[in-house]
Amino acid sequence: MPIAPRSFLYAHDAASGVATITLNRPERLNALTFEVYAELRDIFGALDLEPGVRAIVLTGAGRGFCSGGDVEDIIGALLSRDAKSLRDFTRMTCDVILNIRRCRRPVIAALNGTAAGAGAVIAAACDFRVAAETAKIAFLFVRVGLSGADMGASWLLPRLVGHGRATEILMTGEFVEPQRALEIGLYHRVVPAVQVLTEARRLAETLARGPAAALAVSKRALDHEWSLGFEQALAHEAEIQAGLMEHSDFREAYQASREKREPRFQ
Numbered sequence: 001m002p003i004a005p006r007s008f009l010y011a012h013d014a015a016s017g018v019a020t021i022t023l024n025r026p027e028r029l030n031a032l033t034f035e036v037y038a039e040l041r042d043i044f045g046a047l048d049l050e051p052g053v054r055a056i057v058l059t060g061a062g063r064g065f066c067s068g069g070d071v072e073d074i075i076g077a078l079l080s081r082d083a084k085s086l087r088d089f090t091r092m093t094c095d096v097i098l099n100i101r102r103c104r105r106p107v108i109a110a111l112n113g114t115a116a117g118a119g120a121v122i123a124a125a126c127d128f129r130v131a132a133e134t135a136k137i138a139f140l141f142v143r144v145g146l147s148g149a150d151m152g153a154s155w156l157l158p159r160l161v162g163h164g165r166a167t168e169i170l171m172t173g174e175f176v177e178p179q180r181a182l183e184i185g186l187y188h189r190v191v192p193a194v195q196v197l198t199e200a201r202r203l204a205e206t207l208a209r210g211p212a213a214a215l216a217v218s219k220r221a222l223d224h225e226w227s228l229g230f231e232q233a234l235a236h237e238a239e240i241q242a243g244l245m246e247h248s249d250f251r252e253a254y255q256a257s258r259e260k261r262e263p264r265f266q
Helices: 034-047 071-078 085-104 118-125 153-161 163-172 177-181 193-208 212-227 230-244 249-256
Strands: 010-014 018-021 055-060 064-066 107-111 114-116 129-134 190-191
Touching: 010 034, 010 118, 010 190, 018 034, 018 193, 034 085, 034 212, 055 064, 055 193, 064 107, 085 118, 107 193, 114 118, 129 177, 129 193, 153 163, 163 249, 177 190, 190 193, 212 230, 212 249
Parallel strands: 018 055, 055 107, 064 114, 107 129, 129 190
Antiparallel strands: 010 018
């Protein structure tokens, strides 16, 4: 079944293997609606196995990446929901993050502008964050009377910036300036706004040329091994690395080295 979301844009460049998702409510700084959440959940689930997709870029239209849940379409509507309906909603939002992390393709957030609230968590869930010089980021939940433990933020953020900085960011809800986000490891690269999508795509194309199976295993291990002791982590890595040594990509890398050419991974 072709991937054809209704609430945002999707494009797949078959030549490079890069898929691009563009949040497309620029007049609302790409604020999320119930439909956008559901379609983001579903598309990342689908892209995990979509033929020809080897890397994914996630960005926003206009001057913002994503301002979080729409004040009227979501926040206002939630005030009239019962307990079960509220839990159904929060579980759906968490499934967006879960599917980004489960997706075996590298996911690059191209932060063309501000990322706030749920938009900040979605960015944090991606494997890379390439940000414009104007792209501030804030986990705003405490400012609306909610906790920083939203959509996995209190799991993701300490792993990116450390426990102390995560505590400050989640408990104050204050914006982090782009250069500061780069310094503390929340952003990987900060570039002029006109270059952010180009830089993100360049990174995506580099990853797309890489060994997909090895990248998928690396992504999974980075999450999985946080819960393991050192000896368990070593045992896990011994198993997965031995398995990849039987993959055709390992032989191809060897042949390419001998022939002094770039490898052509499966």
